Amino acid sequence: MASLQMAALLSAPSTPVPSDRVRLGALRLSASSSSAARNGGALVVRSEAKVSGGGASARGLSLITHAVAEKAAAASSADSKPGHELLLFEALREGLDEEMERDPTVCVMGEDVGHYGGSYKVTKGLATKYGDLRVLDTPIAENSFTGMGIGSAMTGLRPVVEGMNMGFLLLAYNQISNNCGMLHYTSGGQFKIPIVIRGPGGVGRQLGAEHSQRLESYFQSIPGLQMVACSTPYNAKGLMKAAIRSENPVVLFEHVLLYNLKERIPDEEYVLSLEEAEMVRPGEHVTILTYSRMRYHVMQAAKTLVNKGYDPEVIDIRSLKPFDLYTIGNSIKKTHRVLIVEECMRTGGIGASLRSAIIDNFWDYLDAPILCLSSQDVPTPYAGTLENWTVVQPEQIVAAVEQLCK
Amino acid sequence: MAAFSAVKIPPPQFTTVRSSSQRPGSSPAHFAHSPSAFNSISFGSAKSVRSRPLFAVSSDVVSSSDKTKPASSSASNPAVTREVALELYEDMVLGRAFEDMCAQMYYRGKMFGFVHLYNGQEAVSTGFIKLLNQSDKVVSTYRDHVHALSKGVPSREVMAELFGKATGCCRGQGGSMHMFSAAHNVLGGFAFIGEGIPVATGAAFSAKYHHEVLKQSKPEGLDVTLAFFGDGTCNNGQFFECLNMAQLWKLPIIFVVENNLWAIGMSHLRATSDPEIWKKGPAFGMPGVHVDGMDVLKVREVAQEAIARARRGEGPTLVECETYRFRGHSLADPDELRKPDEKAHYAARDPIIALKKYIIEHGLASESELKSIDKKIDDVVEDAVEFADSSPLPPRTQLLENVFADPKGFGIGPDGKYRCEDPLFTQGTAQV
Numbered sequence: 001m002a003s004l005q006m007a008a009l010l011s012a013p014s015t016p017v018p019s020d021r022v023r024l025g026a027l028r029l030s031a032s033s034s035s036a037a038r039n040g041g042a043l044v045v046r047s048e049a050k051v052s053g054g055g056a057s058a059r060g061l062s063l064i065t066h067a068v069a070e071k072a073a074a075a076s077s078a079d080s081k082p083g084h085e086l087l088l089f090e091a092l093r094e095g096l097d098e099e100m101e102r103d104p105t106v107c108v109m110g111e112d113v114g115h116y117g118g119s120y121k122v123t124k125g126l127a128t129k130y131g132d133l134r135v136l137d138t139p140i141a142e143n144s145f146t147g148m149g150i151g152s153a154m155t156g157l158r159p160v161v162e163g164m165n166m167g168f169l170l171l172a173y174n175q176i177s178n179n180c181g182m183l184h185y186t187s188g189g190q191f192k193i194p195i196v197i198r199g200p201g202g203v204g205r206q207l208g209a210e211h212s213q214r215l216e217s218y219f220q221s222i223p224g225l226q227m228v229a230c231s232t233p234y235n236a237k238g239l240m241k242a243a244i245r246s247e248n249p250v251v252l253f254e255h256v257l258l259y260n261l262k263e264r265i266p267d268e269e270y271v272l273s274l275e276e277a278e279m280v281r282p283g284e285h286v287t288i289l290t291y292s293r294m295r296y297h298v299m300q301a302a303k304t305l306v307n308k309g310y311d312p313e314v315i316d317i318r319s320l321k322p323f324d325l326y327t328i329g330n331s332i333k334k335t336h337r338v339l340i341v342e343e344c345m346r347t348g349g350i351g352a353s354l355r356s357a358i359i360d361n362f363w364d365y366l367d368a369p370i371l372c373l374s375s376q377d378v379p380t381p382y383a384g385t386l387e388n389w390t391v392v393q394p395e396q397i398v399a400a401v402e403q404l405c406k
Numbered sequence: 407m408a409a410f411s412a413v414k415i416p417p418p419q420f421t422t423v424r425s426s427s428q429r430p431g432s433s434p435a436h437f438a439h440s441p442s443a444f445n446s447i448s449f450g451s452a453k454s455v456r457s458r459p460l461f462a463v464s465s466d467v468v469s470s471s472d473k474t475k476p477a478s479s480s481a482s483n484p485a486v487t488r489e490v491a492l493e494l495y496e497d498m499v500l501g502r503a504f505e506d507m508c509a510q511m512y513y514r515g516k517m518f519g520f521v522h523l524y525n526g527q528e529a530v531s532t533g534f535i536k537l538l539n540q541s542d543k544v545v546s547t548y549r550d551h552v553h554a555l556s557k558g559v560p561s562r563e564v565m566a567e568l569f570g571k572a573t574g575c576c577r578g579q580g581g582s583m584h585m586f587s588a589a590h591n592v593l594g595g596f597a598f599i600g601e602g603i604p605v606a607t608g609a610a611f612s613a614k615y616h617h618e619v620l621k622q623s624k625p626e627g628l629d630v631t632l633a634f635f636g637d638g639t640c641n642n643g644q645f646f647e648c649l650n651m652a653q654l655w656k657l658p659i660i661f662v663v664e665n666n667l668w669a670i671g672m673s674h675l676r677a678t679s680d681p682e683i684w685k686k687g688p689a690f691g692m693p694g695v696h697v698d699g700m701d702v703l704k705v706r707e708v709a710q711e712a713i714a715r716a717r718r719g720e721g722p723t724l725v726e727c728e729t730y731r732f733r734g735h736s737l738a739d740p741d742e743l744r745k746p747d748e749k750a751h752y753a754a755r756d757p758i759i760a761l762k763k764y765i766i767e768h769g770l771a772s773e774s775e776l777k778s779i780d781k782k783i784d785d786v787v788e789d790a791v792e793f794a795d796s797s798p799l800p801p802r803t804q805l806l807e808n809v810f811a812d813p814k815g816f817g818i819g820p821d822g823k824y825r826c827e828d829p830l831f832t833q834g835t836a837q838v
Binding site for chain 1: 543575577593594603606609611809
């Protein structure tokens with residue numbers, strides 16, 4: 001990745017980059033080659049050998065949760081690589097810290113975010129640095145402190161509300177749906193709600209049904225809400241910063257199992273685009289759309305598929321609402337086959353919406369029905385074996401691609 | 407269902423006496439002290455609370471006693487100046503006239519949906535809101551027309567909003583239950599009860615944050631937020647959660663309970679284990695006050711103290727205003743459950759008539775002056791209706807505006823073209 005970045009820098013035009021373009025940055029090429037695809041320029045390939053999460057070795061089923069990237073990073077050469085290495089939760093913290101430094105109206109609210117540093121350590125050290133009012137430890141009252149975040153967003157602050165687990169935000173659904181999503185419209189545009197609601201969700205390691213929920217499917221219908229899901233340290237930091245800077249209410253979905261992913265990210269400041277998808281692996285045969293943790297299952301399956309002679313194009317959709325149909329559409333126009341791999345449940349999940357959006361817009365380009373692999377419609381069981389069968393596993397992805405490409 | 411009949415409630419220690427109206431010399435309001443005494447409070451003391459049981463009147467135990475006397479101080483010195491008295495009178499008359507006009511317009515088919523009128527409760531809105539500065543915030547419920555008017559939102563804008571016209575304060579997109587005004591710091595207008603209280607708590611948090619973190623302090627003190635809500639809301643979790651947080655962080659907020667004894671058809675006494683709402687303040691460590699919400703001067707006195715406390719950074723106050731709505735819960739409510747004698751009891755305590763009597767008795771203004779104010783308000787309301795009538799309906803192009811503050815990522819890109827290649831994204835599927 002470092003060499004790619006250097007190549008990008010060298011080939012970048014020598015004209016000074018205007019300040020509002022810093023969000024794109026010269027390094028963006030490696031994150032999303034969609035722009036390169038649009039320009040018809042050289043495709044910057046982020047092959048899976050260099051992708052932190054897609055490392056080859058020892059990726060057994062139960063090891064997906066580990067920081068596999070450590071091996072890949074250590075194995076790759078060089079001492080004088082630019083950027084710095086960190087874990088995903090540290091990347092989130094870095095993004096948050098930078099934004100809090102930059103703008104004094106950015107504040108954090110949530111349970112145990114202050115003195116405890118966050119249940120996943122995303123806010124560790126911030127309370128010492130910024131004080132107890134800017135990093136506010138709230139009582140256990142999700143509905144009310146989310147509403148409090150909305151009220152302060154309406155009156156000039158930019159709060160980042162943390163749900164200790166995304167599932168807890170079900171208690172805040174009243175505020176998120178009625179107020180967060182709707183107030184800008186209902187007030188005729190008078191009040192904006194620049195709030196970020198973030199937290200870990202998804203199926204973890206035997207956490208039980210209530211701590212393993214995927215709220216993106218519950219929130220997706222709320223009008224006025226924007227949703228993104230991060231999956232790597234690089235996009236975690238970029239999306240965190242973009243979400244804080246956005247004037248819209250943004251829900252940032254993190255995943256419990258991805259917090260310890262390690263990656264080398266740039267030293268320079270960068271902000272990603274909230275509405276863009278990420279091209280993880282370009283290919284020709286089939287488009288695989290995924291997000292969050294399933295990206296890693298897909299990349300593992302991709303390795304098997306490549307060995308079998310397939311060439312899958314893997315896109316991390318990142319933006320769950322709205323979908324980046326530009327990137328997705330370009331891919332479908334190329335491959336004509338779509339597989340959606342998600343962790344939501346089959347009924348009413350993100351995949352279901354994505355499928356109908358694709359059918360509405362790209363029907364003529366499809367050579368095969370869209371396949372959607374989702375989790376089973378069951379409350380996530382505690383037993384490890386059952387839990388594994390609840391979510392999509394790489395073997396199923398391989399089988400689905402083989403079926404699609406028959 | 408006999409066990410749950412309202413007739414068997416309340417328990418015996420409640421009395422029907424509204425003691426503050428029976429003892430003219432007593433202080434109009436008493437603060438129930440929390441364990442840590444508040445030195446700044448000049449009225450009452452903890453022990454006087456016990457000796458003076460004050461209570462919500464239930465429709466079954468109301469007696470047709472002599473409560474027609476307006477509860478004002480017997481002192482010859484008026485509690486307010488002439489200017490203030492006239493301002494209060496005008497504001498209450500505006501509230502009443504406006505709401506009456508709303509009823510007319512509703513039955514003529516000019517406004518639709520759920521409309522909740524404020525008749526009878528004007529003293530609470532006027533008593534509190536007329537003490538606020540422009541930068542103070544008001545958060546209300548669905549019964550919000552008069553709160554918006556008291557805070558300064560022009561009647562024209564409110565009426566146009568009710569008619570669903572594009573010139574309404576929310577461009578016709580909010581309606582009766584969602585009155586917002588950024589210019590006048592009215593933060594809504596919420597349809598679900600209780601959901602405005604956290605928003606108000608957030609606005610108060612923001613005021614504290616601006617003072618402590620951003621160092622944007624004002625000479626008069628912190629910006630105060632008023633949260634208005636009813637008796638039914640006081641059984642809702644958000645109420646208690648916010649009482650806790652507001653006191654925990656000493657937020658400059660005042661929780662104003664408009665206890666009109668009824669939540670649609672649910673009597674407060676049938677819904678609440680301990681109907682004395684003001685007592686719930688001290689349970690969280692803040693002062694809880696009960697005040698006669700049909701008397702604007704008493705409400706104003708309590709409000710003054712509570713607002714001053716909040717501005718000084720001493721934290722929240724819970725104020726329970728005993729009041730009554732003369733109409734049903736909404737214009738669709740047949741209002742069959744409330745007994746006529748209860749309605750008569752409170753109709754006799756009409757806050758506007760009471761203030762009028764007070765003004766005349768204390769020689770603050772003449773009857774003809776008050777009548778000219780009435781006339782002026784009638785003209786204002788008529789003008790508002792004409793304005794609303796002649797305003798245009800929102801065009802179709804307005805449907806998808808303002809769903810997002812920052813629509814760049816949604817449909818339209820920075821170059822003006824669609825980013826997402828889903829041209830149907832911003833159209834939805836509704837055939838409008």
